[in-house]
Amino acid sequence: MPEPVAAAAHYATLRETGAPSGPIAVYDLGAGTVDCAVVGAGTAVLAEDGLPDLGSLDIDQALLVHIGRSVSHADPAQWQRLLRPQTTSDRRLRRVLLQDVRDAKESLSRHARTEVPMPDPFGDVLLTRAELEALVRPNLLRSAEMLAATISRAGLAPDRLGGVYLVGGPSRMPLLAALVGSTLGVVPTTEDQPETAVAFGLHHVDVRPAAATPMPAPASWPLVQQQPSPAQQQPGLNQRPPAPMPPPGWPQQPAKKSRKPFVIGAIALTALVIAGIVTAVLATRGDDKPAANQPATPPNTCAGSPPALPGENGLTKCIRRLAGPTIQTRATCSDDPELAKALGAVRSALCRFPDKTTVAFHEGLTLAQVEPGARKDMAGRVETDTWRTRIGLAGRYVAGAGPKLGLLIYQADGIPVVGTVMDTSPSHTSRRPRDLVQFFEQTVQPGE
Structure with missing residues (x-):
């Protein structure tokens, strides 16, 4: 629409x-x-x-x-x-x-x-x-x-x-x-x-x-x-x-x-279109082993939580921990079972900011699993680093741009949810990974 x-x-x-x-x-x-x-x-x-x-x-x-x-x-x-x-x-x-x-x-x-x-x-x-x-x-x-x-x-x-x-x-x-x-x-x-x-x-x-x-x-x-x-x-x-x-x-x-x-990516586009873009980039799975020089995945802090059932805003309890208050108050989110099925996730949710930026969350996936497929599409223009917030969450992100979209994927230690910040605008290929990182640090990063 x-x-x-x-x-x-x-x-x-x-x-x-x-x-x-x-x-x-x-x-x-x-x-x-x-x-x-x-x-x-x-x-x-x-x-x-x-x-x-x-x-x-x-x-x-x-x-x-x-x-x-x-x-x-x-x-x-x-x-x-x-x-x-x-x-x-x-x-x-x-x-x-x-x-x-x-x-x-x-x-x-x-x-x-x-x-x-x-x-x-x-x-x-x-x-x-x-x-x-x-x-x-x-x-x-x-x-x-x-x-x-x-x-x-x-x-x-x-x-x-x-x-x-x-x-x-x-x-x-x-x-x-x-x-x-x-x-x-x-x-x-x-x-x-x-x-x-x-x-x-x-x-x-x-x-x-x-x-x-x-x-x-x-x-x-x-x-x-x-x-x-x-x-x-x-x-x-x-x-x-x-x-x-x-x-x-x-x-x-x-x-x-x-x-x-x-384009209204997170609300009015069909799940098939979104899944086609995202799965084309993330489909190549890793073996869930940490990348070189990266720490092993910490224990799952969502273990023992209730089943992954979405709330009114489409976010499960575990996804809400990574989404943070900014996304939950400024973006419109919805549960997307078709996207979850396409990616093999337990649950997927799409969140859309008024400025057209789309952030997706995939529960049951790890950064180590989706990073290989994402890097293949980033054409060597990659920036990766660790992040930490004032509320105690820490993790790692990978950002880059390829022919399909600009993408930043991130995960918090101990939370089995991968977040993806997507830029599908025609001008995404001219932007630097640092532009995505800046948006992540200013708006998306939980607790900031």
């Missing part, structure tokens, strides 16, 4: 009675990319485009560099260790700093200024919204212009749309709504939790296999308990002259290869 369809379905539940009808333009600013599309009647995507080099992680990095200009002179060597950690202690300090930078960015969407706590010997840094906006304005303007071009390719003028919907966590930034509004000449809509738009929209889209004839759009979607908050209107927005309306039905334009397909 294309993500713009889900987001547009969610937008439809928020529109008031009597609001203008017509195609919906969806702008999705995620962790690593910005994607946009125009969704017409039913589930037709009329036009789409994306930028692979703009996302919330890029904004975080720009903010970190900006902070470095202010404080690095206090101890240049220590600052370099924060940027390129060499030890476990360095990596821990970097994780904390990156989280504080991310928190500051989010705070500046609501407040005019905030303070970033810094590790010794650096002093805390005061940041203002004006500083952040100066850093990101050129790229956000570029993305707004891309949205305008996408709407034009769909054969529409902005004032002929049924709405412009901003989704993804970073779309809370007031500057984004202002730039989109001034570029299009219409006021976009966002909401209090824009990162949940796709997940909520899935509840209102019929994902059954298509019949021989196109299925019409639902007559109405149930209302949810959220209200859209209109973005700030800029004074003097120039309304563009209306363009001719497209013929009824808004026929879909010829498909073109997008930079990043709008």
Whole structure:
């Protein structure tokens, strides 16, 4: 199911009675990319485009560099260790700093200024919204212009749309709504939790296999308990002259290869598709012996636990130990028995973050078993290391990129569950294993 369809379905539940009808333009600013599309009647995507080099992680990095200009002179060597950690202690300090930078960015969407706590010997840094906006304005303007071009390719003028919907966590930034509004000449809509738009929209889209004839759009979607908050209107927005309306039905334009397909890997894709990707990489099993210079597998700390039955979120008791609170609160997870069967696992679960990243867990498998198959597909671009958290969990990860996907596999000592972080975007081959490791350390690693 294309993500713009889900987001547009969610937008439809928020529109008031009597609001203008017509195609919906969806702008999705995620962790690593910005994607946009125009969704017409039913589930037709009329036009789409994306930028692979703009996302919330890029904004975080720009903010970190900006902070470095202010404080690095206090101890240049220590600052370099924060940027390129060499030890476990360095990596821990970097994780904390990156989280504080991310928190500051989010705070500046609501407040005019905030303070970033810094590790010794650096002093805390005061940041203002004006500083952040100066850093990101050129790229956000570029993305707004891309949205305008996408709407034009769909054969529409902005004032002929049924709405412009901003989704993804970073779309809370007031500057984004202002730039989109001034570029299009219409006021976009966002909401209090824009990162949940796709997940909520899935509840209102019929994902059954298509019949021989196109299925019409639902007559109405149930209302949810959220209200859209209109973005700030800029004074003097120039309304563009209306363009001719497209013929009824808004026929879909010829498909073109997008930079990043709008794919819902962990919720709306069938288990067969996910299993086909993952098993192609992990199918080659090892003999469960530790790799050279690696310690033997510790005793199974899940032994004696109740049978591997998933809870409401699709995670078993043992999987929840490796998933940690971040995934359980920020991602949408579901049990996937077909994937477990394909891999020979006791249980498998798929967890999807709002930014499209997919994390899978396979209970009953070990890192030593799946590592040989994963390494075969990584084309020599591999990074491996140990990890440890503040809550006492420790283990090892292997990260790399191959022709099928970018993949980081990891396991905690004593927990018979393998976690896999998957990047199936078209640009995954241009990314470094370190990019996956950074996402793992900042977001996925349990207890962090």
